[in-house]
Structures are given as structure tokens and as C-alpha cells.
Amino acid sequence: MARIAGHQGLVWLDGWGSPCESCSGAHHLCRQLKVLGLDARILPAQQVGAYRVAGTRSKNDATDAAAICEAASRPHLHPVPIKTAAQQGILSIHKLREGYKDERTAVINRIRGLLAEFGLVFAQSPEALQAALPDVLEDANNELPGDLRLALDRNVKHWGRLDEEMAWCEQRISEHARTDERAKKAAALLGIGPITASAVVATVEDFTQFKSAKQFGSWTGLAPSQTGGGKTP
Known part of the structure; x- marks a missing residue:
């Protein structure tokens, strides 16, 4: 949950995660506080932590609030x-x-691991495994016990349900990419598909906050980390 500190009508929250993501409830709290007339803002928690006395050894509500201020x-x-x-x-x-x-x-790897215990190994692609599974489960000549056949059959059905859920999500994302004007412009860029376009415009409300594409790349974490001296890349 977000830590909150405030003074004279200005409220700061530290949001755990990357600069473009915060901990659960931080954005909701800010929206609610703004309704009350407060100027609520979120600071990236990884940057706030640098101002905590004694670092992680003294992490508590009081030191977090002091670090936020x-x-x-x-x-x-x-x-x-x-x-x-x-x-x-x-x-x-x-x-x-x-x-x-x-x-x-995880389900696919679990199925592969269980089958490998009985000497049944298949090509790495999920499609190859999915195509081979019906014959494997029906083959009475392999060593698979009856209980394991039933368990694997349930895992295969679970795999199918996950595929259905992913397809539903991708349908909603594609719909957003088709109907949102900014997403359509992003999707027109080389190498940007509907999923990336939808995620970008949903993550960033106002792109004018960035002075350049380089600054945007740094904000999203695409810039390389620097651990030594020398020139800035």
C-alpha cells in the first residue's frame, strides 16, 4: 500500500515500482484526494528510498514519511x-x-516435465506438444499410470482455458487499439503492433511531458544502466 506524507494541502505518495507504475491503490488515492481539493502527487518509491535514514534497516511508517518529505x-x-x-x-x-x-x-513446462519422467520427450514448440498429447494419453503401450493420464488430461484442458482467456484479453486490447486515436497513431509506427500501441497510450496520458524520445525511453526503463564513470551514452 502507498505511504503518504503531506504538508499545507500538498500530499505526496511513494509508489513502489518503476517510474511509470506504482503500488496498489496509489493512483486511486491520488484521484480521491484531488476530489477533496488536495494537490496529491506520486513519487517513485525507488527514488524515495535513497532519502530514508539508515536505508532499509530503518524502514517503517515514520521513516518512510520523512523520506517522502x-x-x-x-x-x-x-x-x-x-x-x-x-x-x-x-x-x-x-x-x-x-x-x-x-x-x-508454467502448465506447458509442468506437462513436459511429467512426461519426461517416463521417457516421453517432444519438440520444444507448444504446438508440437499439443499435437502429440492426444496420442500419448491414449497410447496403452507407454508407462504412464492411469492417475497421471487423468491428471495430464486436466492440465491440457486448463491449458485450453488459459488460451481462451488470453484470446479474450487480446480481443479487448485490439478493440482499444482500433478505437483510440492515439493508439492508432502509435500502431502506424514501424515495429509497433496493437498490443504495444494499446499499452503505451494506456500507460502515458500526456506525451508532451517528455522533451524528447530519449527522455521517454529513459522513463520507460529502456535506457541502459550506468555503473561507472565515463561519458553518458
């Missing part, structure tokens, strides 16, 4: 733009899709 006084730290409810709604579809994708990968 200290970080808020630094002119070089820029607040995270507050997302609208509509933006968060589209981004939630993207997050669900990524979750389903990770879960599907």
Missing part, C-alpha cells in the same frame, strides 16, 4: 503522472494477459 523537496525528482480509471482499466487487461501467459508457460 525529503524527496519531495528535491527539484530533480519528478512525480509519477496520475492515471485515470480508464487507463488503469486497459492496463489491467494487459496485466491479466501477461499473467495468463506466464501461467500457460
Whole structure:
């Protein structure tokens, strides 16, 4: 949950995550506080942490609030733009899709691992495994026990349900990319598809906040990390 610190009508929250993402509820809290007439802003938590006394060893509500106030006084730290409810709604579809994708990968790897225990190894592509599974489960000559055949059959059905959920998410994302004017402009760029276009415009409400494409790339985390001296790349 977001940590909050405030003074004279100005409220700061530290949002855990990247500069373009914050912890659960931070954007909602800011929207609600603005309704009350307060000037609420979000600071990236990884930048606020640098101002906490004794670092992570003294992390508690009091030191977090003090660090927020200290970080808020630094002119070089820029607040995270507050997302609208509509933006968060589209981004939630993207997050669900990524979750389903990770879960599907886990299911596929689980099936492969179980089959490999009985000497059944198949090509790496999910399509090759999916095509071979019906024959494997029906083949009475392999060593697969009956209970495992039933379990694998349930996993295959779960895989199918995850594919359906991903397809639904992609349908909603594609619809957003077709109907949102900014997403259509982003999709017209070379190498940008509907999923990326939808995610970009849902993440950034106002692109004029960036002075250049380089600054936007740095904000999204595309810029390389620097750990030594020398010239800035």
C-alpha cells in the first residue's frame, strides 16, 4: 500500500515500482484526494528510498514519511503522472494477459516435465506438444499410470482455458487499439503492433511531458544502466 506524507494541502505518495507504475491503490488515492481539493502527487518509491535514514534497516511508517518529505523537496525528482480509471482499466487487461501467459508457460513446462519422467520427450514448440498429447494419453503401450493420464488430461484442458482467456484479453486490447486515436497513431509506427500501441497510450496520458524520445525511453526503463564513470551514452 502507498505511504503518504503531506504538508499545507500538498500530499505526496511513494509508489513502489518503476517510474511509470506504482503500488496498489496509489493512483486511486491520488484521484480521491484531488476530489477533496488536495494537490496529491506520486513519487517513485525507488527514488524515495535513497532519502530514508539508515536505508532499509530503518524502514517503517515514520521513516518512510520523512523520506517522502525529503524527496519531495528535491527539484530533480519528478512525480509519477496520475492515471485515470480508464487507463488503469486497459492496463489491467494487459496485466491479466501477461499473467495468463506466464501461467500457460508454467502448465506447458509442468506437462513436459511429467512426461519426461517416463521417457516421453517432444519438440520444444507448444504446438508440437499439443499435437502429440492426444496420442500419448491414449497410447496403452507407454508407462504412464492411469492417475497421471487423468491428471495430464486436466492440465491440457486448463491449458485450453488459459488460451481462451488470453484470446479474450487480446480481443479487448485490439478493440482499444482500433478505437483510440492515439493508439492508432502509435500502431502506424514501424515495429509497433496493437498490443504495444494499446499499452503505451494506456500507460502515458500526456506525451508532451517528455522533451524528447530519449527522455521517454529513459522513463520507460529502456535506457541502459550506468555503473561507472565515463561519458553518458
